[in-house]
Amino acid sequence: MEYRRLGNSGLKVSxxxxxxxxxxxxxxxxxxIEVIHYALDLGVNYIDTADMYDRGTSxxxxxxxxxxxxSRAILATKFGRPMGDGPNDTGGSRYYMMRAIENSLKRxxxxxxxxxxxxxxxxxxPIEETLRGLEDLIRSGKVRYIGCSNFAAWxxxxxxxxxxxxxxxxxxxxxxxxxxLKREIEKELVPFCEAYNIGVIPWxxxxxxxxxxxxxxxxxxxxxxxxxxxxxxxxxxxxxxxWDKIQRLERFASERGHKLADLAIAxxxxxxxxSTVIAGVRTKEQxxxxxxxxxxxxxxxxxxxxxxxxx
Numbered sequence: 001m002e003y004r005r006l007g008n009s010g011l012k013v014s015x016x017x018x019x020x021x022x023x024x025x026x027x028x029x030x031x032x033i034e035v036i037h038y039a040l041d042l043g044v045n046y047i048d049t050a051d052m053y054d055r056g057t058s059x060x061x062x063x064x065x066x067x068x069x070x071s072r073a074i075l076a077t078k079f080g081r082p083m084g085d086g087p088n089d090t091g092g093s094r095y096y097m098m099r100a101i102e103n104s105l106k107r108x109x110x111x112x113x114x115x116x117x118x119x120x121x122x123x124x125x126p127i128e129e130t131l132r133g134l135e136d137l138i139r140s141g142k143v144r145y146i147g148c149s150n151f152a153a154w155x156x157x158x159x160x161x162x163x164x165x166x167x168x169x170x171x172x173x174x175x176x177x178x179x180x181l182k183r184e185i186e187k188e189l190v191p192f193c194e195a196y197n198i199g200v201i202p203w204x205x206x207x208x209x210x211x212x213x214x215x216x217x218x219x220x221x222x223x224x225x226x227x228x229x230x231x232x233x234x235x236x237x238x239x240x241x242x243w244d245k246i247q248r249l250e251r252f253a254s255e256r257g258h259k260l261a262d263l264a265i266a267x268x269x270x271x272x273x274x275s276t277v278i279a280g281v282r283t284k285e286q287x288x289x290x291x292x293x294x295x296x297x298x299x300x301x302x303x304x305x306x307x308x309x310x311x
Contacts, residue, residue, distance in 0.1 A: 001043030002294065006074070006115070006275050007172030007199030009145055013046040013074050015269055016291050017278035019203070020049030024057030027282050029064065036065035038284045040072050042291045048175075048201070048278050050078035050119060051100060056107050063109035076115035077104050078149060078175075080122060092122035092130035101142055117147040117175060127159050131168045138169055147173035147201075153188035160196060171198065173275060178202035180211060180249065180264055180310050181242050190273060199275030202268055206279055210242070211264040213250055248309045258296060261289065263306070266296040270303055 003012040018039045023032040036047065047066075049058045059077060066073055079100040082090040090096065105111060116137065118130060137143040148156065148171045156174055163170035174193060176185045179202065193200050206212050246260070253263040268277045281287045298306070 001291065003045075004275055005199070006145065007147070008197040009172045011074065011114070011145065013276045014044045015276055016044055016265070016294050017046035017048055017201075017276040018044050018287060019278040019280035020047060020058045020062055021053050022280040022282050023049070023061040024054030027061075029061055031282070032061040033065040035281060035284055035287055036062065037069070039287045039291075040069060042288065044287070044291065045072060046074045046076065046276050046278070048076040048115075050081070050117075051083055051104050051107075052078075052081040052119070055083070056103070059104055059107035063107055067109060070110055074114045075108065075110065076117060076147070077108065077113055078117040078119035079104065080119035090122075092118055092125040092127070092133075094129055094133040094136075097130070097133045097137070101137055105142065112142055112144060114144045115147050115173065116143040116145070117149050117173070118171075120150045121148075121152075121155050127155075128162050128166060128168075131159065131163055131166070135169050145172050147171050147175065147199075149175035149203075151176075151189075153192045156189065156198070157192060160198075173199040173201050175201040175203050177204045178268070179205050179207045180267055180306075181207050181245070183310075194273050200271070200273050201275055202277060205268055205277050206261055206264055210246065211249075211260055213246075213260040245310055249306070252306065252309065256296075256302075258293075259289075262293045262296055265290060265293045266298050267303075267306060269294065270298045 002015050004015050005011065006013045018036065027035065047062060049062050051059060066075070079097060080090065080092055083100070088096055104113065116134065134143065134146045146169055148159065151174055156171065160170055162168065174189065176189060178185055178200065182204065190200065209215070249263055250260045253260050265277050268274050279290055281290065
């Protein structure tokens with residue numbers, strides 16, 4: 001396993017991380033613990049979850065799995081999405097943040113979080129209020145670093161500017177949807193992150209399963225069943241709209257002794273601004289496959305060929 005700097009901080013994280021979005025929704029407690037322990041043994045030190053994943057169940061499972069192993073993990077979680085029906089059960093206000101951090105610390109069975117991420121922009125709360133609240137959490141020792149998620153370039157720019165003007169802690173990472181089929185962030189967000197050395201953490205690196213090779217032309221994506229499991233992120237049309245690209249990418253990977261999912265992760269790893277690649281897994285076999293992919297370093301020629309396919 002190789003390790004990269006987390007944004008412009010001195011913190012080192014594994015280039016392959018572990019997403020916790022499946023814990024609770026799709027993986028029970030015992031399975032989740034086994035997957036997390038196995039990931040740590042493989043050298044994965046970055047574990048990413050959120051308070052809203054199965055209404056806190058994911059954090060609870062991660063906390064139980066890290067009992068006695070906390071020092072081996074760089075633990076990241078998120079706040080800001082609704083965790084209740086009340087008007088103050090969501091967002092980036094100081095009021096909500098102070099409640100959210102205590103609940104997350106309790107579920108995670110820890111007294112600090114390495115990377116605390118603002119899950120989604122809150123247009124009703126000034127970003128300065130959110131940043132000043134996060135500063136208090138850092139000063140109290142409950143949070144080490146801060147990041148954001150799902151921010152547009154202008155929103156991240158406003159946050160960085162506010163941090164500089166107010167002498168406040170700044171986001172060191174941004175977590176955004178990014179994969180071979182979804183590359184909108186390359187227009188503005190990525191150039192901004194490169195200029196200010198902010199780490200990009202892609203979510204959805206496998207495009208909800210479309211970049212794993214498990215679907216064939218005409219097939220419909222699996223349905224997630226009854227709530228509270230989340231609805232599919234990607235509409236079935238994305239498969240048909242990108243089918244030719246997917247077939248060519250699958251052939252490209254196969255010719256080099258790899259699978260399509262390997263290519264999807266290796267392509268992201270080739271981006272110097274990407275701090276770590278996280279994918280939600282349900283089995284030890286899946287995390288092993290992701291870690292093994294780290295050995296595939298795409299050459300400049302291969303990257304150009306991939307670009308010609310997905311351009």
